[in-house]
Amino acid sequence: MKYTKVSFNIEPNTPTAQEILTAQLAQFAFDSFEETETGLNAYIPTAAYSAEDVKSIQIFSGGEFTITFEAAAQPEQNWNETWEKHFFAPIVIGNKCVIHSPFHTDVPKAEYQIVISPKMAFGTGHHETTGLMVKHILEIDFTNKLVLDMGCGTGILGILAAMRGAKKVLGIDIEEWAFNNANENIKNNNINNMEVRCGDATLLGKEKFDVILANINRNILLEDIAKYTQVLRPNGILLLSGFYDKDQEIIHKTCIANNLIKKTIKEDNKWVALAYMLTK
Protein backbone atom coordinates (compact mmCIF):
# COMPACT_ATOMS: atom_id res chain seq x y z
CA MET A 1 0.00 0.00 0.00
CA LYS A 2 1.25 3.52 -0.75
CA TYR A 3 1.55 5.86 2.20
CA THR A 4 1.90 9.61 2.57
CA LYS A 5 4.05 11.01 5.33
CA VAL A 6 2.86 14.30 6.79
CA SER A 7 5.48 16.13 8.88
CA PHE A 8 3.96 18.50 11.42
CA ASN A 9 5.73 21.38 13.12
CA ILE A 10 3.98 22.31 16.35
CA GLU A 11 4.65 25.62 18.10
CA PRO A 12 4.95 25.29 21.09
CA ASN A 13 5.72 21.56 20.77
CA THR A 14 4.19 20.39 24.09
CA PRO A 15 2.97 16.88 25.00
CA THR A 16 -0.59 18.29 25.24
CA ALA A 17 -0.43 19.75 21.74
CA GLN A 18 0.94 16.46 20.38
CA GLU A 19 -1.82 14.52 22.06
CA ILE A 20 -4.58 16.82 20.72
CA LEU A 21 -3.08 16.66 17.24
CA THR A 22 -2.75 12.84 17.33
CA ALA A 23 -6.38 12.45 18.44
CA GLN A 24 -7.57 14.68 15.60
CA LEU A 25 -5.40 12.94 13.01
CA ALA A 26 -6.80 9.58 14.05
CA GLN A 27 -10.21 10.74 12.79
CA PHE A 28 -8.72 11.08 9.32
CA ALA A 29 -7.32 7.53 8.92
CA PHE A 30 -3.75 8.37 9.96
CA ASP A 31 -2.50 5.14 11.44
CA SER A 32 0.99 5.59 12.77
CA PHE A 33 2.86 8.37 14.43
CA GLU A 34 6.47 9.21 15.16
CA GLU A 35 7.52 11.94 17.58
CA THR A 36 10.13 14.37 16.23
CA GLU A 37 12.15 17.24 17.72
CA THR A 38 9.72 19.80 16.33
CA GLY A 39 6.38 17.96 16.33
CA LEU A 40 5.44 14.66 14.78
CA ASN A 41 5.33 12.66 11.59
CA ALA A 42 2.05 10.96 10.78
CA TYR A 43 1.42 8.34 8.11
CA ILE A 44 -1.78 7.81 6.15
CA PRO A 45 -2.66 5.56 3.18
CA THR A 46 -2.19 7.87 0.18
CA ALA A 47 -5.70 7.08 -1.09
CA ALA A 48 -7.16 8.51 2.14
CA TYR A 49 -4.98 11.64 2.29
CA SER A 50 -6.63 15.03 1.91
CA ALA A 51 -4.71 18.27 2.48
CA GLU A 52 -8.07 19.96 3.21
CA ASP A 53 -8.69 17.60 6.16
CA VAL A 54 -5.27 18.35 7.58
CA LYS A 55 -5.75 22.12 7.14
CA SER A 56 -9.02 21.93 9.12
CA ILE A 57 -7.02 20.61 12.12
CA GLN A 58 -5.28 23.97 12.38
CA ILE A 59 -8.66 25.51 13.05
CA PHE A 60 -9.51 22.91 15.73
CA SER A 61 -6.34 23.75 17.66
CA GLY A 62 -8.20 26.80 19.01
CA GLY A 63 -5.17 29.08 18.87
CA GLU A 64 -3.32 27.40 21.78
CA PHE A 65 -0.63 26.25 19.42
CA THR A 66 0.12 26.61 15.73
CA ILE A 67 0.72 23.81 13.28
CA THR A 68 2.41 23.83 9.90
CA PHE A 69 2.84 20.73 7.80
CA GLU A 70 4.42 19.25 4.70
CA ALA A 71 3.22 16.10 2.94
CA ALA A 72 5.36 13.68 0.93
CA ALA A 73 4.20 10.48 -0.77
CA GLN A 74 6.36 7.54 0.31
CA PRO A 75 7.72 4.90 -2.05
CA GLU A 76 5.89 1.54 -1.87
CA GLN A 77 7.36 -0.63 0.88
CA ASN A 78 6.57 -3.39 3.33
CA TRP A 79 5.11 -1.32 6.13
CA ASN A 80 5.07 -4.08 8.72
CA GLU A 81 8.78 -4.52 8.18
CA THR A 82 9.45 -0.78 8.23
CA TRP A 83 7.35 -0.31 11.36
CA GLU A 84 9.15 -3.21 12.98
CA LYS A 85 12.61 -1.90 12.11
CA HIS A 86 12.23 1.81 12.67
CA PHE A 87 9.41 2.45 15.08
CA PHE A 88 9.34 -0.47 17.45
CA ALA A 89 12.40 -2.55 18.09
CA PRO A 90 12.41 -4.66 21.29
CA ILE A 91 13.48 -2.50 24.23
CA VAL A 92 14.93 -3.50 27.59
CA ILE A 93 14.16 -1.20 30.53
CA GLY A 94 15.92 -1.26 33.91
CA ASN A 95 17.70 -4.53 32.92
CA LYS A 96 14.60 -6.40 34.02
CA CYS A 97 11.81 -5.73 31.58
CA VAL A 98 11.75 -6.33 27.84
CA ILE A 99 8.96 -4.98 25.64
CA HIS A 100 8.49 -6.33 22.14
CA SER A 101 5.79 -6.96 19.58
CA PRO A 102 4.27 -10.36 18.65
CA PHE A 103 6.20 -10.31 15.35
CA HIS A 104 9.67 -9.94 16.90
CA THR A 105 11.66 -13.15 16.83
CA ASP A 106 14.99 -12.06 18.30
CA VAL A 107 14.00 -10.89 21.76
CA PRO A 108 16.51 -10.30 24.59
CA LYS A 109 15.78 -12.30 27.77
CA ALA A 110 14.52 -10.46 30.85
CA GLU A 111 12.61 -11.21 34.04
CA TYR A 112 9.47 -9.49 32.72
CA GLN A 113 8.59 -9.97 29.08
CA ILE A 114 5.73 -7.82 27.78
CA VAL A 115 4.20 -8.29 24.34
CA ILE A 116 2.65 -5.15 22.87
CA SER A 117 0.79 -5.12 19.56
CA PRO A 118 1.78 -1.76 18.12
CA LYS A 119 -1.39 -0.02 16.97
CA MET A 120 -2.34 3.59 17.50
CA ALA A 121 -2.28 3.47 21.28
CA PHE A 122 0.64 5.10 23.10
CA GLY A 123 2.90 2.80 25.13
CA THR A 124 5.55 0.68 23.44
CA GLY A 125 8.18 1.56 26.03
CA HIS A 126 10.11 3.77 23.62
CA HIS A 127 8.86 7.08 24.97
CA GLU A 128 10.88 8.49 27.87
CA THR A 129 7.81 8.79 30.11
CA THR A 130 6.82 5.13 29.70
CA GLY A 131 10.43 4.11 30.37
CA LEU A 132 10.56 6.23 33.54
CA MET A 133 7.24 4.80 34.78
CA VAL A 134 8.49 1.25 34.11
CA LYS A 135 11.63 2.01 36.16
CA HIS A 136 9.50 3.27 39.08
CA ILE A 137 7.23 0.21 38.84
CA LEU A 138 10.27 -2.10 38.98
CA GLU A 139 11.17 -0.55 42.36
CA ILE A 140 7.73 -0.90 43.98
CA ASP A 141 6.37 -3.97 45.78
CA PHE A 142 3.08 -4.78 44.04
CA THR A 143 2.31 -7.96 45.95
CA ASN A 144 -1.48 -8.09 46.49
CA LYS A 145 -1.85 -4.42 45.61
CA LEU A 146 -4.94 -2.89 44.01
CA VAL A 147 -3.71 -0.80 41.09
CA LEU A 148 -5.22 1.89 38.90
CA ASP A 149 -3.56 2.64 35.53
CA MET A 150 -5.00 5.99 34.39
CA GLY A 151 -4.39 6.77 30.73
CA CYS A 152 -3.38 3.15 30.24
CA GLY A 153 -2.78 3.43 26.45
CA THR A 154 -1.53 -0.01 25.37
CA GLY A 155 -1.94 -1.17 29.00
CA ILE A 156 1.83 -1.59 29.33
CA LEU A 157 2.16 -0.22 32.87
CA GLY A 158 -0.84 -2.08 34.30
CA ILE A 159 0.36 -5.29 32.64
CA LEU A 160 3.78 -4.91 34.32
CA ALA A 161 2.10 -4.19 37.68
CA ALA A 162 0.05 -7.40 37.24
CA MET A 163 3.22 -9.35 36.38
CA ARG A 164 4.83 -7.94 39.55
CA GLY A 165 2.15 -9.45 41.73
CA ALA A 166 -0.71 -6.91 41.84
CA LYS A 167 -3.98 -8.44 43.02
CA LYS A 168 -6.15 -6.53 40.58
CA VAL A 169 -5.51 -3.79 38.02
CA LEU A 170 -8.00 -1.35 36.54
CA GLY A 171 -6.90 0.46 33.37
CA ILE A 172 -8.79 3.53 32.17
CA ASP A 173 -8.27 5.39 28.90
CA ILE A 174 -10.33 8.07 27.23
CA GLU A 175 -9.64 6.74 23.72
CA GLU A 176 -11.51 3.78 22.30
CA TRP A 177 -8.52 2.58 20.28
CA ALA A 178 -6.48 2.43 23.51
CA PHE A 179 -9.30 0.52 25.23
CA ASN A 180 -9.30 -2.05 22.38
CA ASN A 181 -5.52 -2.28 22.17
CA ALA A 182 -5.08 -2.62 25.96
CA ASN A 183 -7.58 -5.52 25.96
CA GLU A 184 -5.67 -7.20 23.13
CA ASN A 185 -2.36 -6.80 24.97
CA ILE A 186 -3.80 -8.03 28.27
CA LYS A 187 -4.93 -11.20 26.49
CA ASN A 188 -1.62 -11.67 24.65
CA ASN A 189 0.27 -11.42 27.95
CA ASN A 190 -2.04 -13.94 29.67
CA ILE A 191 -3.04 -11.40 32.31
CA ASN A 192 -6.32 -12.40 33.93
CA ASN A 193 -6.66 -9.79 36.67
CA MET A 194 -6.65 -6.55 34.65
CA GLU A 195 -9.82 -4.88 33.42
CA VAL A 196 -10.02 -1.83 31.12
CA ARG A 197 -12.71 0.84 30.99
CA CYS A 198 -13.08 3.57 28.40
CA GLY A 199 -13.44 7.05 29.91
CA ASP A 200 -11.71 9.48 32.27
CA ALA A 201 -11.50 10.29 35.99
CA THR A 202 -15.30 10.68 36.16
CA LEU A 203 -15.39 6.84 36.12
CA LEU A 204 -13.69 6.79 39.53
CA GLY A 205 -16.04 6.14 42.43
CA LYS A 206 -15.92 4.02 45.57
CA GLU A 207 -13.16 1.61 44.53
CA LYS A 208 -9.88 2.38 46.36
CA PHE A 209 -6.34 1.67 45.19
CA ASP A 210 -2.92 1.08 46.78
CA VAL A 211 -1.03 2.33 43.73
CA ILE A 212 -2.13 4.72 40.99
CA LEU A 213 -0.12 5.04 37.79
CA ALA A 214 -0.87 8.12 35.69
CA ASN A 215 1.30 8.89 32.68
CA ILE A 216 -0.95 11.43 30.92
CA ASN A 217 -0.04 15.09 30.48
CA ARG A 218 0.44 18.22 32.57
CA ASN A 219 -3.02 19.70 32.12
CA ILE A 220 -5.02 16.51 32.72
CA LEU A 221 -2.89 15.73 35.78
CA LEU A 222 -3.40 19.21 37.24
CA GLU A 223 -7.13 18.73 36.78
CA ASP A 224 -7.30 15.16 38.07
CA ILE A 225 -4.70 14.75 40.86
CA ALA A 226 -7.36 15.63 43.46
CA LYS A 227 -9.68 12.96 42.00
CA TYR A 228 -6.90 10.37 42.10
CA THR A 229 -6.11 11.09 45.75
CA GLN A 230 -9.77 10.58 46.65
CA VAL A 231 -9.47 6.95 45.56
CA LEU A 232 -5.94 6.38 46.93
CA ARG A 233 -5.60 4.51 50.24
CA PRO A 234 -3.59 6.10 53.09
CA ASN A 235 0.14 5.54 52.40
CA GLY A 236 -0.80 4.71 48.84
CA ILE A 237 1.59 5.55 46.00
CA LEU A 238 0.82 7.89 43.10
CA LEU A 239 3.19 7.78 40.11
CA LEU A 240 2.91 10.73 37.75
CA SER A 241 4.46 11.36 34.36
CA GLY A 242 3.76 12.90 30.97
CA PHE A 243 5.24 16.34 31.62
CA TYR A 244 8.50 18.19 31.28
CA ASP A 245 10.99 19.08 33.98
CA LYS A 246 9.83 22.72 33.85
CA ASP A 247 6.30 21.64 34.92
CA GLN A 248 7.49 19.80 38.04
CA GLU A 249 6.87 22.76 40.29
CA ILE A 250 3.24 23.29 39.40
CA ILE A 251 2.56 19.54 39.61
CA HIS A 252 4.32 19.45 42.99
CA LYS A 253 2.23 22.35 44.36
CA THR A 254 -0.96 20.53 43.39
CA CYS A 255 0.29 17.34 45.01
CA ILE A 256 1.17 19.10 48.27
CA ALA A 257 -2.29 20.68 48.34
CA ASN A 258 -3.67 17.14 48.16
CA ASN A 259 -1.65 15.74 51.11
CA LEU A 260 0.88 14.00 48.93
CA ILE A 261 4.57 13.87 49.79
CA LYS A 262 7.27 13.44 47.19
CA LYS A 263 9.30 10.24 47.44
CA THR A 264 11.37 9.88 44.26
CA ILE A 265 12.09 11.65 41.00
CA LYS A 266 13.22 10.07 37.76
CA GLU A 267 14.26 12.14 34.77
CA ASP A 268 15.19 11.43 31.18
CA ASN A 269 15.79 13.97 28.41
CA LYS A 270 13.62 16.80 29.92
CA TRP A 271 10.82 14.35 30.87
CA VAL A 272 10.02 13.54 34.50
CA ALA A 273 8.23 10.83 36.48
CA LEU A 274 7.46 11.51 40.14
CA ALA A 275 6.48 9.13 42.93
CA TYR A 276 4.25 10.52 45.72
CA MET A 277 2.77 8.99 48.85
CA LEU A 278 -0.56 9.94 50.41
CA THR A 279 -0.07 10.97 54.02
CA LYS A 280 -3.68 10.87 55.26
Ligand SMILES: C[S@@+](CC[C@H](N)C(=O)[O-])C[C@H]1O[C@@H](n2cnc3c(N)ncnc32)[C@H](O)[C@@H]1O
Ligand atom coordinates in the same frame (compact mmCIF):
# COMPACT_ATOMS: atom_id res chain seq x y z
C1 LIG B 1 1.22 9.44 27.45
S1 LIG B 1 0.02 8.22 27.08
C2 LIG B 1 0.51 6.95 28.24
C3 LIG B 1 0.21 5.54 27.83
C4 LIG B 1 0.81 4.47 28.73
N1 LIG B 1 0.21 4.51 30.04
C5 LIG B 1 2.31 4.62 28.86
O1 LIG B 1 2.79 4.91 29.96
O2 LIG B 1 3.01 4.47 27.87
C6 LIG B 1 -1.42 8.97 27.80
C7 LIG B 1 -2.69 8.22 27.63
O3 LIG B 1 -3.69 8.90 28.37
C8 LIG B 1 -4.91 8.89 27.66
N2 LIG B 1 -5.70 10.03 28.19
C9 LIG B 1 -5.64 11.34 27.83
N3 LIG B 1 -6.49 12.05 28.58
C10 LIG B 1 -7.07 11.20 29.45
C11 LIG B 1 -8.01 11.35 30.50
N4 LIG B 1 -8.53 12.53 30.82
N5 LIG B 1 -8.38 10.26 31.20
C12 LIG B 1 -7.90 9.04 30.86
N6 LIG B 1 -7.00 8.83 29.87
C13 LIG B 1 -6.58 9.89 29.19
C14 LIG B 1 -4.48 8.99 26.21
O4 LIG B 1 -5.48 8.48 25.36
C15 LIG B 1 -3.21 8.15 26.20
O5 LIG B 1 -3.48 6.81 25.87
